[in-house]
Amino acid sequence: MTDLEAAAALIEQADGIAISCHQGPDGDALGSALGFGLAAKAAGKTVTVSFSEPFVVPDNLRFLPLDLLVEPDEFPEEPGLMVVFDTGDRARLGSLVSNSKAAKHLVVIDHHVTNEGFGDVNVIDGDAGASALLTHRLLELLGWPLTREIATCLHVGLVTDTGRFQYSNTTPELLESAAAMIEAGAEPAVVGQEIYESVPFGYLSVVAAVTGRAVLEPEHDFVWSLLISDDLEKAGIEPSAVPGMIDYIRIAREAETACLVKDLGGPVEVSLRSRNHVDVGAIASSAGGGGHARAAGFTYPGSAEAAVALVRDALADG
Ligand code: AMP
Ligand code: MN
Ligand code: MN
Numbered sequence: 001m002t003d004l005e006a007a008a009a010l011i012e013q014a015d016g017i018a019i020s021c022h023q024g025p026d027g028d029a030l031g032s033a034l035g036f037g038l039a040a041k042a043a044g045k046t047v048t049v050s051f052s053e054p055f056v057v058p059d060n061l062r063f064l065p066l067d068l069l070v071e072p073d074e075f076p077e078e079p080g081l082m083v084v085f086d087t088g089d090r091a092r093l094g095s096l097v098s099n100s101k102a103a104k105h106l107v108v109i110d111h112h113v114t115n116e117g118f119g120d121v122n123v124i125d126g127d128a129g130a131s132a133l134l135t136h137r138l139l140e141l142l143g144w145p146l147t148r149e150i151a152t153c154l155h156v157g158l159v160t161d162t163g164r165f166q167y168s169n170t171t172p173e174l175l176e177s178a179a180a181m182i183e184a185g186a187e188p189a190v191v192g193q194e195i196y197e198s199v200p201f202g203y204l205s206v207v208a209a210v211t212g213r214a215v216l217e218p219e220h221d222f223v224w225s226l227l228i229s230d231d232l233e234k235a236g237i238e239p240s241a242v243p244g245m246i247d248y249i250r251i252a253r254e255a256e257t258a259c260l261v262k263d264l265g266g267p268v269e270v271s272l273r274s275r276n277h278v279d280v281g282a283i284a285s286s287a288g289g290g291g292h293a294r295a296a297g298f299t300y301p302g303s304a305e306a307a308v309a310l311v312r313d314a315l316a317d318g
Contacts, residue, residue: 048076081107261304
């Protein structure tokens with residue numbers, strides 16, 4: 001039996017399914033969780049979907065069908081079956097770690113190469129460009145049909161984790177999956193506009209602040225910048241309204257590696273990207289985070305400057 005078959009068997013047997021994804025969910029995490037949740041509900045299961053505090057859906061994902069979402073404290077404490085999506089290690093479940101430990105059965109569906117498999121059944125495929133692709137495979141195996149809403153959720157995962165079908169993880173199979181989503185009613189123009197072209201006006205001044213303080217360090221092929229609370233306060237927007245800042249930093253062609261540190265009051269959050277050869281997943285893992293070879297991140301207990309220094313040192317050693 002393959003891992004996917006083992007996951008499908010547990011899912012088929014369950015009456016209720018508690019579904020989650022990593023904290024600070026992105027389009028792939030939330031899209032996969034909600035898409036699977038809608039399909040499970042249609043199959044007659046009792047479904048709850050949640051993710052850890054801060055329980056805030058990013059602005060650009062609020063167009064998704066969110067009806068199944070509940071606050072994390074309403075999530076089953078001891079689920080019979082818990083299925084988690086796009087979560088590279090258990091700690092990324094935040095406050096739902098304890099629920100995952102208390103779950104009778106835990107299924108992990110993920111594509112992070114750094115995932116060591118913390119479930120009873122682990123469907124982990126580092127070659128899959130998105131968890132949404134694995135979710136699609138799972139629905140096909142279960143024989144659960146795509147609706148327009150399910151397809152929209154999964155399409156969001158496929159689009160966002162491949163940078164709109166641009167990164168090296170864009171495979172023929174992933175494009176076939178996207179084709180199936182569009183066939184089932186997902187609308188690329190709606191998804192594209194909601195996710196990428198629908199920011200509050202204040203976002204423009206945040207881009208200006210973040211790109212304005214970017215630093216290029218040619219000796220390390222490295223470009224980095226900071227996003228600070230003051231940028232958001234001046235713009236009058238919430239952290240949930242500013243995804244994607246790293247994308248303005250990483251486009252500098254002089255740099256192989258790009259880093260954006262978000263210093264917004266809590267522990268600093270570090271996003272890393274590389275173009276061709278630096279394994280930022282390894283750097284993030286060594287700092288207690290994780291991710292992929294070309295896109296990774298970690299949370300850092302010290303200052304933003306110290307986080308940048310950690311990355312610089314890793315590049316200098318590398
Ligand atoms: P981001 O820079 O937030 O878009 O994340 C890029 C990749 O790194 C994603 O695959 C994330 O799952 C992973 N990642 C980001 N932050 C963390 C973290 N604190 N711990 C583990 N993985 C992370
Ligand atoms: Mn993710
Ligand atoms: Mn993903």
